[in-house]
Amino acid sequence: MAISPLMPVYPRCEVAPVRGEGCYLYDAAGKEWLDFASGIAVNLLGHGHPHLTAAIQKQAATLMHVSNLYGSPQQQSVAERLVALTFADTVFFTNSGAEAVECAVKTARAYHYATGNPQKYRLITFSNAFHGRTLATISATDQEKLRKGFEPLPDWFHVVPFDDLAAAEAAIDDSVAGFLVEPIQGEGGVRPASAAFLKGLRDLADRHGLMLVLDEVQCGVSRTGTLFAHEQYGVTPDIMAIAKGIGGGFPVGACLATEKAATGMVAGTHGSTYGGNPLAMAAVNAVLDVAATPEFLAQVREKGDRLRAALEQMIPNHALFDHVRGMGLMLGLKLNGDSRAFVSLARKFGLLLVAAGDNVVRILPPLVIEEHHIRECVEKLSATAAAFDDREAA
Numbered sequence: 001m002a003i004s005p006l007m008p009v010y011p012r013c014e015v016a017p018v019r020g021e022g023c024y025l026y027d028a029a030g031k032e033w034l035d036f037a038s039g040i041a042v043n044l045l046g047h048g049h050p051h052l053t054a055a056i057q058k059q060a061a062t063l064m065h066v067s068n069l070y071g072s073p074q075q076q077s078v079a080e081r082l083v084a085l086t087f088a089d090t091v092f093f094t095n096s097g098a099e100a101v102e103c104a105v106k107t108a109r110a111y112h113y114a115t116g117n118p119q120k121y122r123l124i125t126f127s128n129a130f131h132g133r134t135l136a137t138i139s140a141t142d143q144e145k146l147r148k149g150f151e152p153l154p155d156w157f158h159v160v161p162f163d164d165l166a167a168a169e170a171a172i173d174d175s176v177a178g179f180l181v182e183p184i185q186g187e188g189g190v191r192p193a194s195a196a197f198l199k200g201l202r203d204l205a206d207r208h209g210l211m212l213v214l215d216e217v218q219c220g221v222s223r224t225g226t227l228f229a230h231e232q233y234g235v236t237p238d239i240m241a242i243a244k245g246i247g248g249g250f251p252v253g254a255c256l257a258t259e260k261a262a263t264g265m266v267a268g269t270h271g272s273t274y275g276g277n278p279l280a281m282a283a284v285n286a287v288l289d290v291a292a293t294p295e296f297l298a299q300v301r302e303k304g305d306r307l308r309a310a311l312e313q314m315i316p317n318h319a320l321f322d323h324v325r326g327m328g329l330m331l332g333l334k335l336n337g338d339s340r341a342f343v344s345l346a347r348k349f350g351l352l353l354v355a356a357g358d359n360v361v362r363i364l365p366p367l368v369i370e371e372h373h374i375r376e377c378v379e380k381l382s383a384t385a386a387a388f389d390d391r392e393a394a
């Protein structure tokens with residue numbers, strides 16, 4: 001048999017971690033990597049954080065799972081906590097980001113159905129978006145590499161250029177239910193939307209009775225220095241999908257909505273076997289205990305500024321580096337060269353990063369990094385750049 005037991009959908013690299021500690025990962029032979037990828041913006045508190053680990057251990061021994069057919073005081077209290085911290089009035093818990101986006105899309109459509117406009121089923125989305133790998137979420141992007149081999153896909157989304165308000169406005173017709181957008185595109189290349197664009201979408205949504213749905217799966221949960229990125233734009237969504245950092249490594253996501261936006265989400269319209277189980281809720285509670293305080297958020301902003309300044313200082317030393325973009329500790333280093341090859345070479349220098357579109361290297365460290373981690377990252381980036389140039393020259 002030629003196929004591997006593990007379905008070969010990932011071109012897996014040589015790094016095979018078996019243990020994590022703080023901002024570092026180790027393989028079976030003890031080789032160490034500085035983890036500035038964080039499992040793609042997931043391990044917010046680094047690896048083996050004592051508060052998160054203890055909360056999960058304790059809950060696992062007490063009650064791991066019960067069906068959503070029963071009452072869940074654990075889910076109730078985390079929902080209340082998220083409602084108190086955000087624009088939202090109500091929360092649905094999922095197991096992943098794509099499921100959170102699915103729930104967000106269903107919520108937007110159900111609103112129009114319930115308010116007498118069942119013809120409004122389509123969401124306007126944006127070029128190079130990434131919303132997940134389910135059939136609905138790959139339909140929401142124009143990225144060929146995600147869609148290829150799975151077409152025909154449904155016409156539930158209308159993709160227009162990112163950060164182009166006029167194009168978004170021109171796409172509005174009677175079939176449109178709202179907008180679905182990442183405030184900062186992650187996979188697409190760490191591209192923050194302009195404030196004028198996000199504010200403009202809010203304004204269009206208000207004028208046309210549409211839903212503004214934000215995908216904060218990657219940029220949300222303290223990563224940018226505010227609990228959610230939209231806070232820095234002064235824009236409030238009707239519906240928001242989150243995941244990644246919210247469990248700190250435990251698989252959990254959520255769809256948050258205002259009371260009005262959730263009008264159609266009545267009993268029987270949605271569900272999930274695992275969604276919001278007590279173990280997931282223990283993880284979310286522990287993450288929020290640490291990462292949702294004003295002091296922690298201030299530190300993320302401070303570390304983000306320091307990391308950014310350190311990267312900017314390094315840029316003139318290497319023709320390979322073009323510029324830094326992003327917000328807080330969600331940073332992108334734009335290269336004049338292939339970002340995938342660079343990320344692969346950085347691994348040899350003991351540094352984990354994530355490639356993104358537009359030849360950008362994503363720098364997504366745990367939010368608990370210290371000054372010495374920033375120095376180490378910059379040293380390793382410089383060493384990688386020098387080796388990259390040599391490689392090109394060879």
Ligand SMILES: *Cc1c(COP(=O)(O)O)cnc(C)c1O
Pocket residue numbers: 095096097098099101130131132133182186187215216217218219243244
């Ligand atoms: C990762 C990601 C998703 C999908 O999350 P999964 O947990 O992989 O399903 C959706 N939207 C954005 C912006 C993401 O970065």
